[in-house]
Amino acid sequence: MPFNKVAIIGLGLLGGSIGLAVRERLPSLETVGFDADSDVRSRARELGLCGSVAEDAAIAVQDADLVILCVPVGAMRTAAEAIAPALSPGAVVSDVGSSKERVARVLAETLPDHTIIPAHPVAGTERSGPDAGFASLFAGRWCILTPPAHADEAKVGALMQFWRALGSTVEVMDAAHHDMVLAVTSHIPHLVAYTIVGTASDLEEVTRSEVIKYSAGGFRDFTRIAASDPTMWRDVFLHNRDAVLEMMDRFLRDLGSMRNAIDAGDGEAMFDLFTRTRAIRRGILEQGQDDARPDFGRADHTQETSE
Numbered sequence: 001m002p003f004n005k006v007a008i009i010g011l012g013l014l015g016g017s018i019g020l021a022v023r024e025r026l027p028s029l030e031t032v033g034f035d036a037d038s039d040v041r042s043r044a045r046e047l048g049l050c051g052s053v054a055e056d057a058a059i060a061v062q063d064a065d066l067v068i069l070c071v072p073v074g075a076m077r078t079a080a081e082a083i084a085p086a087l088s089p090g091a092v093v094s095d096v097g098s099s100k101e102r103v104a105r106v107l108a109e110t111l112p113d114h115t116i117i118p119a120h121p122v123a124g125t126e127r128s129g130p131d132a133g134f135a136s137l138f139a140g141r142w143c144i145l146t147p148p149a150h151a152d153e154a155k156v157g158a159l160m161q162f163w164r165a166l167g168s169t170v171e172v173m174d175a176a177h178h179d180m181v182l183a184v185t186s187h188i189p190h191l192v193a194y195t196i197v198g199t200a201s202d203l204e205e206v207t208r209s210e211v212i213k214y215s216a217g218g219f220r221d222f223t224r225i226a227a228s229d230p231t232m233w234r235d236v237f238l239h240n241r242d243a244v245l246e247m248m249d250r251f252l253r254d255l256g257s258m259r260n261a262i263d264a265g266d267g268e269a270m271f272d273l274f275t276r277t278r279a280i281r282r283g284i285l286e287q288g289q290d291d292a293r294p295d296f297g298r299a300d301h302t303q304e305t306s307e
């Protein structure tokens, strides 16, 4: 492994999972963690998420050759400012933020003299906080790196090696392209889930108890997604604004077409779309990519919220 010491800033679902995965898969790699919330730092120590948990971000990154910012995308600047004075000159600074272009810009502005290689492990659950982390989160999942155009290739290769060691399949992508793809595959689906659950709970005829009572099927899947962390997702939509708006306009057009088909009794249009989307689902399953996260439902830490 090309790294000796990794500093993990932010010890929630992502940071905690990285710490646990390193302990399991790269036991010789030293891990130091930090979180801005003192309760999270205490809990991270109890859970052993990292080899040690520092009381200060600057102390955590001292002598680290890899620093991973695992904070909401809106907190990246504050987190980067806090580590700036103590970073080793040769350290690789990365992150796990769900949107990439603006985060990359913020990190480059805040840490102009350092190697920044943004990353996004496309792996998560609706849970957050230090108790949500688990070692197998990244196994068999994609991790997308979005290095700047003239990034040091050896350092990009080292970061790839790190994520592969945690079980991920690594892909390199342009940050703007990443943001467009993730807008449609992750960000808008979350927005749809938040909205449909909100709409259902707002309807006067459908009382909250009925929403819960009849949510055994498709709606229940939406409630899982809609239980995702509000801070994280507010920040994603504030940061990936342009790509989300572009993809949302397309989605709204397509939703409008479906509305027209229903209004006109055009069963053929509906049948065609539903047949096409069913084939997409089958294709995903044939590639061996189920929609369940690794071990989902088999261990306590991955069970649904509120159960």
Ligand SMILES: NC(=O)c1ccc[n+]([C@@H]2O[C@H](COP(=O)([O-])OP(=O)(O)OC[C@H]3O[C@@H](n4cnc5c(N)ncnc54)[C@H](O)[C@@H]3O)[C@@H](O)[C@H]2O)c1
Residues within 6 Å of the ligand: 009, 010, 011, 012, 013, 014, 015, 034, 035, 036, 037, 040, 070, 071, 072, 073, 075, 078, 079, 096, 097, 098, 099, 120, 121, 122, 123, 124, 125, 126, 127, 128, 129, 130, 132, 229, 232, 236
């Ligand atoms: N949850 C997911 O499914 C998922 C998946 C992939 C990537 N991500 C990305 O990972 C990042 C972290 O998400 P998470 O799910 O682990 O969130 P989380 O809420 O579980 O953890 C975030 C932690 O960051 C801490 N924090 C906030 N500001 C800080 C600062 N300035 N310095 C130090 N610590 C700070 C918080 O106290 C919290 O403990 C986000 O950028 C998110 O977009 C999330």
Ligand SMILES: O=C(O)C(=O)C[C@]1(C(=O)O)C=C[C@@H](O)C=C1
Residues within 6 Å of the ligand: 097, 098, 121, 122, 123, 124, 125, 126, 185, 186, 187, 225, 228, 293
């Ligand atoms: O499965 C879930 O609960 C997730 O929301 C995971 C998910 C996704 O949309 O795929 C959410 C945000 C991330 O940036 C990456 C993964």
